[in-house]
Amino acid sequence: MRLRMQMDMVIDQLSQCLDAGRVFKEKEDEVRFLDTAQKTFARLCSLCETDAHFAEVAVLYGVAYITETMCSWSKDNPGGEAMTQEAQHLVKILHPHLEKLFKSTVVQDWNAVSLSELLGD
Numbered sequence: 001m002r003l004r005m006q007m008d009m010v011i012d013q014l015s016q017c018l019d020a021g022r023v024f025k026e027k028e029d030e031v032r033f034l035d036t037a038q039k040t041f042a043r044l045c046s047l048c049e050t051d052a053h054f055a056e057v058a059v060l061y062g063v064a065y066i067t068e069t070m071c072s073w074s075k076d077n078p079g080g081e082a083m084t085q086e087a088q089h090l091v092k093i094l095h096p097h098l099e100k101l102f103k104s105t106v107v108q109d110w111n112a113v114s115l116s117e118l119l120g121d
């Protein structure tokens with residue numbers, strides 16, 4: 001239940017990021033959003049590191065792809081570094097589970113190109 005709640009929060013945060021390029025009217029709103037997203041990623045990291053089954057569920061839910069999309073948004077926003085850093089950590093945790101799920105070079109190609117470019121690996 002707790003994992004599902006965190007994954008739902010990430011989905012909601014993604015929709016906010018994609019909401020017409022998401023430009024915050026107030027700087028405090030942007031800081032609050034980035035802080036909340038960072039904390040969500042940190043909680044997901046903790047859950048996925050604790051139990052491999054949680055990581056597998058997160059992969060099935062699409063968390064790695066959602067995280068990548070949010071990172072592409074945050075890298076263009078001042079103050080998004082901490083969120084991006086936490087998201088990078090989450091993707092690294094999920095990567096072996098992605099490979100296990102797909103068992104193909106598709107994941108390796110996706111990781112080599114997309115994650116390297118977007119996450120700075």
